[in-house]
Amino acid sequence: MKGPLFYAKILLFGEYGIIKDSKGLAIPFNAYRGALKTTEVLEGNSKTSNENLFKFYNYISALNSDLVSFNLKEFKTDLEKGMYFDSSIPQGYGVGSSGALVASIYDKYANNKITVLENLTRDKLLSLKEVFSLMESFFHGKSSGLDPLNSYLSLPILINSKENIEPAGIPSQKEGKGAVFLLDSEQIGETEPMVSIFMNKMKNEGFRKMLSEEFSASTDACIEDFLQGNVKSLFGNVKNLSKIVLKNFKPMIPDAFHKVWEKGIKTNDYYLKLCGSGGGGYILGFTEDFSKAQESLKDYKLELVYRF
Structure with missing residues (x-):
């Protein structure tokens, strides 16, 4: 098994401000990425990752939420087969290492998931953000859900306020000095x-x-x-x-x-x-x-x- 790639993110503007409902702008950062993989021999990083995913599985199993449900049986079976998250995203660096992991688990195991190919209305974006906030709280105690959202959609996201987020078009890069x-x-x-x-x-x-x-x-x-x-x-x-x-x-x-x-x-x-x-x-x-x-x-x- 090898899952799709999910990228790191960079919050260009809005750190701390978005906690208090001011604007933010986040962009995907493709230099770092992660994917779910399976190995027959778990050792080193893959072993640690598998153990952490088991903890995350337990957390998700205990969620009693109307927002989302997961195929827990398949999730557990895959973990027992040696699934881990193979990631080049540095942890504790502010570029969304847990966000990419959350996005990959949602993508693989969420029932009735909202897909990237749909017409992403504001309501769908907010639903996704809410689900991701719930999932990522396992890692940070409290999460806005923006990191996984950015990683999942792989689009720049403009945060106008907690209730108003939209995909943003950013100017294409130029070969300038800046x-x-x-x-x-x-x-x-x-x-x-x-x-x-x-x-x-x-x-x-x-x-x-x-x-x-x-x-x-x-x-x-x-x-x-x-x-x-x-x-x-x-x-x-x-x-x-x-x-x-x-x-x-x-x-x-x-x-x-x-x-x-x-x-x-x-x-x-x-x-x-x-x-x-x-x-x-x-x-x-x-x-x-x-x-x-x-x-x-x-x-x-x-x-x-x-x-x-």
Whole structure:
């Protein structure tokens, strides 16, 4: 058995804001992917994956939900035959490793599943998101369901609010100097502790005001610019967003990168923002001149995501 491929995702804009119902934009990232496979000899990573899938099977078996049902008998039989999730998506890096796994399990075992080939109405998208939120909560304690949705559909998704999501057309890539890239912090980030820090900060009225006014406005402007292809304006708004994140989300930025973050804002060589919940994993970078950013960040591993 070899299942279809499901890709990683990158939340270009909207981290933390989407928890509080502001806009977000997520795109598939095809450099990393995963698929369900079966092996007769489980060892190392495949053994660990199979054990974790058994735990996930138990979780899904106990779900008492009208939203979705699964062919549990087939799921269990496949696990006993040595099924595992073979994935190149790094875990704890903010690019949706559990999302791709959830998408693959839904695709293979959900009864009456909503397929990618259907006319994806808003209601169908929201149903899928709800199902995926329920499934992915096994991994994070609380999940928006967006990562699996992105992986399942393999389409850019615009999040207008919790109740309003739609597939988005993004401008096709150009062979220009500008780029979106990933900067590897070489540290694992854990979602749950970061979200806890955020929720504690939300008890502070000043932080809530900053989030609903400055952060949301800046994020919305970036999304608008990106979708419209307004590159010049985009970089001004990304710089502003980078400053807001550095000032208000310091605990989510690994200590070793505070100065690197500041350097980008000062030199305009690049601007950094969180990729996912932060605390490690990847940091997302935007630059008007990728070769200049590479030179400026030559001590770090960079990966190209999108060209302007």
